[in-house]
Amino acid sequence: MNIHEYQAKELFRKYGIPVPRGVPCRSVDEVGPAADALGGRVCVVKAQIHAGGRGKAGGVRIAKSRAEAVEHGRALLGSTLVTHQTGPAGKEVRQLLVEEGLDIAKEYYAALAVDRRVGGPVVIASAEGGVDIESVPQEKLLKEAVDPYEGLRPFQARALAYGLGFKGDAAKQAADLFGKLVRLFLDLDCSLAEINPLVQLKDGRVLALDAKVNFDDNALFRHPSLKELRDPHEEDPAEARAAKHNLSYVNLDGSIGCMVNGAGLAMATMDIIQHHGGKPANFLDVGGAADVERVTEAFKIICEDPAVKAILVNIFGGIVKCDVIAEGILGAVKAAKLELPLIVRLEGTNVDRGRKLLKESGLEIRTAADMTEAARKAVEAAR
Numbered sequence: 174m175n176i177h178e179y180q181a182k183e184l185f186r187k188y189g190i191p192v193p194r195g196v197p198c199r200s201v202d203e204v205g206p207a208a209d210a211l212g213g214r215v216c217v218v219k220a221q222i223h224a225g226g227r228g229k230a231g232g233v234r235i236a237k238s239r240a241e242a243v244e245h246g247r248a249l250l251g252s253t254l255v256t257h258q259t260g261p262a263g264k265e266v267r268q269l270l271v272e273e274g275l276d277i278a279k280e281y282y283a284a285l286a287v288d289r290r291v292g293g294p295v296v297i298a299s300a301e302g303g304v305d306i307e308s309v310p311q312e313k314l315l316k317e318a319v320d321p322y323e324g325l326r327p328f329q330a331r332a333l334a335y336g337l338g339f340k341g342d343a344a345k346q347a348a349d350l351f352g353k354l355v356r357l358f359l360d361l362d363c364s365l366a367e368i369n370p371l372v373q374l375k376d377g378r379v380l381a382l383d384a385k386v387n388f389d390d391n392a393l394f395r396h397p398s399l400k401e402l403r404d405p406h407e408e409d410p411a412e413a414r415a416a417k418h419n420l421s422y423v424n425l426d427g428s429i430g431c432m433v434n435g436a437g438l439a440m441a442t443m444d445i446i447q448h449h450g451g452k453p454a455n456f457l458d459v460g461g462a463a464d465v466e467r468v469t470e471a472f473k474i475i476c477e478d479p480a481v482k483a484i485l486v487n488i489f490g491g492i493v494k495c496d497v498i499a500e501g502i503l504g505a506v507k508a509a510k511l512e513l514p515l516i517v518r519l520e521g522t523n524v525d526r527g528r529k530l531l532k533e534s535g536l537e538i539r540t541a542a543d544m545t546e547a548a549r550k551a552v553e554a555a556r
Contacts, residue, residue, distance in 0.1 A: 177197075191380035191381065195211075201250055218270075221268040226257045281299065283354065283367070295319060297316055364387045367383075409424050427446075430457075434459050438489060442544065443456065445545065454478055457471055484551075488517075495520070495526065497523075514554035515539065528540060
């Protein structure tokens with residue numbers, strides 16, 4: 174789950190991580206008073222969307238007066254912001270963050286993410302923060318692995334601070350900030366906590382000028398209050414609907430709808446579709462305990478994508494036997510009133526019985542003996 178920058182900064186404040194003063198705004202009428210509350214000086218008007226690259230796309234604007242802040246707010250609210258992360262459709266700006274302007278001496282980068290090679294969280298830092306962090310060479314990145322039980326050790330925090338070039342009191346501030354960022358990451362079961370840029374001001378203060386926090390969906394049951402931060406407007410409607418039915422769904426830009434049980438099998442299915450010249454329209458994992466209701470909802474979600482021209486169901490019957498899966502598919506096809514070409518590949522326990530049920534159903538279902546045959550038939554049907 175992702176949250177907005179202003180929400181991430183509220184969490185930063187709770188953990189003692191210094192951030193600029195700011196006021197979230199949902200309407201143009203709120204922008205002027207927000208600028209006044211910040212002292213009527215130079216302020217920054219920032220679009221709040223779940224995507225990076227806002228600065229380059231014109232979503233972060235400096236205002237030198239109250240009137241200019243209102244003007245920027247009027248231009249941004251309700252507009253569609255297109256960045257390298259939103260795709261060509263962009264995202265509608267529904268909220269703003271009006272923040273105090275600051276005199277920046279130097280920009281840095283700091284983040285925490287899960288490194289699967291290390292098997293745990295890793296702090297990543299660079300003395301070259303800002304809009305082009307993706308282009309910074311690996312050799313210029315500092316990394317410190319974090320013990321998930323003990324957090325970031327003091328010597329590691331100091332190594333990061335001095336490694337970035339901080340000195341004296343600024344080094345102490347930076348080290349303290351790193352420790353608190355790690356504590357937030359561990360306490361809240363984050364998958365990412367990023368500060369870009371982390372800045373040192375001309376007056377010597379070190380603070381997080383930006384904030385991006387993502388949470389592990391599988392751990393949200395431990396944090397009921399975090400669920401309230403979800404913004405459904407920022408999520409793909411089909412993905413949000415799928416999540417309510419315990420379906421793992423990601424919308425893609427192809428023409429072959431995929432329904433599979435198991436993430437690994439789903440990825441292999443998408444690979445083999447592309448190998449045979451097709452493009453998957455989605456990633457959809459119905460899970461190991463798929464029932465008629467869940468499969469029906471999966472069919473409905475796939476069919477509502479106008480780009481889908483054919484559907485490939487690739488199921489391995491293990492915990493749930495193939496004949497039970499076949500019955501679920503038949504029930505779902507009838508309930509969803511499916512009209513698209515449907516290709517089904519079943520394998521596993523009771524596979525012969527499952528294939529027989531499909532064959533004798535009287536429905537237009539094309540079966541396949543293996544993944545290669547299934548992919549070929551799906552690609553042909555989509556064409």
